[in-house]
Amino acid sequence: xxxxxxxxxxxxxxxxxxxxxVAITGGSGMAAAAFPFLSSLAPSAxxxxxxxxxxxxxxxxxxxxxKIVEWRARPVWIxxxxxxxxxxxxxxxxxxxxxxxxxxxxxxxxxxxxxSIRPNLLVVLGVCTxxxxxxxxxxxRGDGEKMPADWPGGFACQCHGxxxxxxxxxxxxxxxxxxxxxxxxxxxxxxxxxxxxxxKNIQGAKE
Amino acid sequence: xxxxxxxxxxxxxxxxxxLLEWLDARLPLTAxxxxxxxxxxxxxxxxxxxxxGSLGLIVLSMQILTGIFLAMHYQPSAAPNADGLPAAFAxxxxxxRDVNWGWLIxxxxxxxxxxxxxxxxxxxxxxxxxxxxxxxxxxxxxxGVLIFYLLMAEAFTGYVxxxxxxxFWAAQVITDLASAVPFFGNSLAxxxxxxxxxxxxxxxxxxxxxxxxxxxxxxxxxxxHLLALREVGSSHPDALSIHDPVETGEIGSIPFHPYYTVRxxxxxxxxxxxxxxxxxxxxxxxxxxxxxxxxLPADPLKTPEYIEPVWYFTPFYSMLRAMTRPxxxxxxxxxxxVSMNGAVAILFFLPWLDxxxxxxxxxxxAVFKLMLFLFVLAFLTLGFLGTKPPEHIVWGTIPGxxxxxxxxxxxxxxxxxxxxxxxxxxxxxxxxxLRFK
Numbered sequence: 001x002x003x004x005x006x007x008x009x010x011x012x013x014x015x016x017x018x019x020x021x022v023a024i025t026g027g028s029g030m031a032a033a034a035f036p037f038l039s040s041l042a043p044s045a046x047x048x049x050x051x052x053x054x055x056x057x058x059x060x061x062x063x064x065x066x067k068i069v070e071w072r073a074r075p076v077w078i079x080x081x082x083x084x085x086x087x088x089x090x091x092x093x094x095x096x097x098x099x100x101x102x103x104x105x106x107x108x109x110x111x112x113x114x115x116s117i118r119p120n121l122l123v124v125l126g127v128c129t130x131x132x133x134x135x136x137x138x139x140x141r142g143d144g145e146k147m148p149a150d151w152p153g154g155f156a157c158q159c160h161g162x163x164x165x166x167x168x169x170x171x172x173x174x175x176x177x178x179x180x181x182x183x184x185x186x187x188x189x190x191x192x193x194x195x196x197x198x199x200k201n202i203q204g205a206k207e
Numbered sequence: 208x209x210x211x212x213x214x215x216x217x218x219x220x221x222x223x224x225x226l227l228e229w230l231d232a233r234l235p236l237t238a239x240x241x242x243x244x245x246x247x248x249x250x251x252x253x254x255x256x257x258x259x260g261s262l263g264l265i266v267l268s269m270q271i272l273t274g275i276f277l278a279m280h281y282q283p284s285a286a287p288n289a290d291g292l293p294a295a296f297a298x299x300x301x302x303x304r305d306v307n308w309g310w311l312i313x314x315x316x317x318x319x320x321x322x323x324x325x326x327x328x329x330x331x332x333x334x335x336x337x338x339x340x341x342x343x344x345x346x347x348x349x350x351g352v353l354i355f356y357l358l359m360a361e362a363f364t365g366y367v368x369x370x371x372x373x374x375f376w377a378a379q380v381i382t383d384l385a386s387a388v389p390f391f392g393n394s395l396a397x398x399x400x401x402x403x404x405x406x407x408x409x410x411x412x413x414x415x416x417x418x419x420x421x422x423x424x425x426x427x428x429x430x431x432h433l434l435a436l437r438e439v440g441s442s443h444p445d446a447l448s449i450h451d452p453v454e455t456g457e458i459g460s461i462p463f464h465p466y467y468t469v470r471x472x473x474x475x476x477x478x479x480x481x482x483x484x485x486x487x488x489x490x491x492x493x494x495x496x497x498x499x500x501x502x503l504p505a506d507p508l509k510t511p512e513y514i515e516p517v518w519y520f521t522p523f524y525s526m527l528r529a530m531t532r533p534x535x536x537x538x539x540x541x542x543x544x545v546s547m548n549g550a551v552a553i554l555f556f557l558p559w560l561d562x563x564x565x566x567x568x569x570x571x572x573a574v575f576k577l578m579l580f581l582f583v584l585a586f587l588t589l590g591f592l593g594t595k596p597p598e599h600i601v602w603g604t605i606p607g608x609x610x611x612x613x614x615x616x617x618x619x620x621x622x623x624x625x626x627x628x629x630x631x632x633x634x635x636x637x638x639x640x641l642r643f644k
Contacts, residue, residue, distance in 0.1 A: 041412065044401070
């Protein structure tokens with residue numbers, strides 16, 4: 001009897017290990033089977049290809065004018081800032097969330113006071129860092145464009161009320177906690193800009 | 208439930224009776240009918256507030272029927288057609304203009320979405336009134352909250368399909384919620400969208416979710432909801448339980464069929480009267496049910512001037528927007544997402560937050576009535592503010608954002624402080640026999 005019971009226990013433990021082994025194999029098989037499904041949801045090879053850089057002519061951009069180009073199906077603003085617009089950047093630096101652009105929202109060569117390669121030319125993704133709406137220009141100072149009286153000029157997002165200055169820095173106490181993203185870009189010549197690719201050896205914010 | 212063979216249907220010799228006997232011997236037909244209709248006991252004192260469960264089922268059936276026919280004409284593609292319009296947008300225009308009765312099928316479906324939420328909100332409110340979520344109906348309630356979640360996902364994915372301006376930008380904002388997740392938020396958002404911005408890939412998956420995955424899951428959960436209801440029985444306005452042996456007999460019960468089937472049919476006909484009045488005479492609901500911006504094709508480069516969700520999402524949207532400054536070191540964006548999700552998730556805990564010795568509002572006294580009134584007021588305020596731009600000033604004095612913040616605070620305060628204030632009930636003698644067990 002005693003040996004018999006022991007055999008039973010041995011059989012049981014053997015069966016249990018087999019069960020565990022089967023469960024682990026089956027479970028990992030199912031996890032492996034889930035991978036292609038989950039991965040199929042990520043951006044496809046074609047989506048990645050169509051995210052190619054865009055070349056823009058900036059020769060006709062007068063001071064105070066803004067051009068919108070489409071890159072990765074999102075608006076990129078190219079603003080030729082006037083002297084007053086640039087002057088307002090130092091004036092508002094106390095009112096913005098991240099005045100020194102410490103968050104990695106721009107390529108290395110734009111980590112400066114104007115957040116740009118050329119001081120006057122702002123190249124920025126026109127996508128609100130709150131929830132992805134496209135803000136609108138509110139270049140006029142003061143309350144002329146339904147803004148508060150102390151508005152220094154910049155961009156305003158009408159979805160949730162976030163505001164940005166002329167270098168795309170987010171104002172404090174609105175919803176966006178990050179500056180507008182400066183996309184990778186480089187100048188091909190005096191009047192040609194390539195959006196979507198940094199100059200060599202420059203680390204971008206995000207790729 | 209197993210039924211002894213003797214309770215199987217016996218034919219009296221007629222042709223159809225023979226057929227029924229043959230079928231019943233092979234399928235539990237009469238047992239099903241008895242368990243769920245003719246011998247399913249329901250409290251006899253159910254009032255107006257108890258109509259909305261079955262109305263929900265009716266609206267669901269209507270959505271499935273109209274949805275099948277819409278899917279026959281709709282094209283889930285963002286690619287431009289010969290006229291330069293996105294194919295999805297053009298196919299909805301085609302449905303509205305050229306398909307025979309397409310306008311009726313489509314507006315019934317779009318109005319049906321709003322009706323679904325109206326009915327579900329009233330159904331949930333009924334639970335708050337009469338403590339329907341409390342023991343032994345906790346699981347019934349939890350399944351119900353899950354259904355509410357799925358319903359929101361279903362409504363949102365459906366809203367994106369016409370690929371108008373509001374569709375596109377709603378998809379943009381909502382998929383961007385994923386980017387609020389710390390560390391890998393941006394890759395997560397790209398994974399959710401299937402591209403670096405909202406586009407054809409996003410539309411395709413939303414279509415698949417809207418017509419296959421979510422409806423299947425919804426039906427499964429509704430079956431669970433009904434099974435759980437059959438197990439614990441319906442609550443009622445005096446908040447006793449027909450299945451509680453101590454309390455049985457205090458409130459009589461009657462069979463669901465024919466008494467309630469007839470009543471529910473009557474409610475359904477009143478509902479249809481109102482519903483089709485909207486479908487025929489005001490399918491756009493003055494811009495509330497179908498927004499004018501959505502009659503413009505999606506433009507990825509231009510956000511509409513006033514972006515607002517459909518009315519049934521505005522309370523939660525207000526909460527998302529009300530978070531304008533960091534709190535406890537969490538940035539406002541994540542805080543908004545957390546409050547918006549938390550507002551629904553907190554419902555899961557309601558059966559345990561409520562510590563009142565009685566269930567129904569009829570016995571709970573002034574404190575509960577006041578709190579419930581303020582809660583409804585806060586919810587409606589949030590809903591109203593969500594339809595307005597963020598800089599809206601209420602009555603020319605109160606800034607919209609402050610009002611939304613106050614209402615959001617009260618929404619959570621109502622639930623989180625419930626374990627304390629819910630204990631306060633009048634000690635009138637009549638409540639003694641009604642104590643919650």
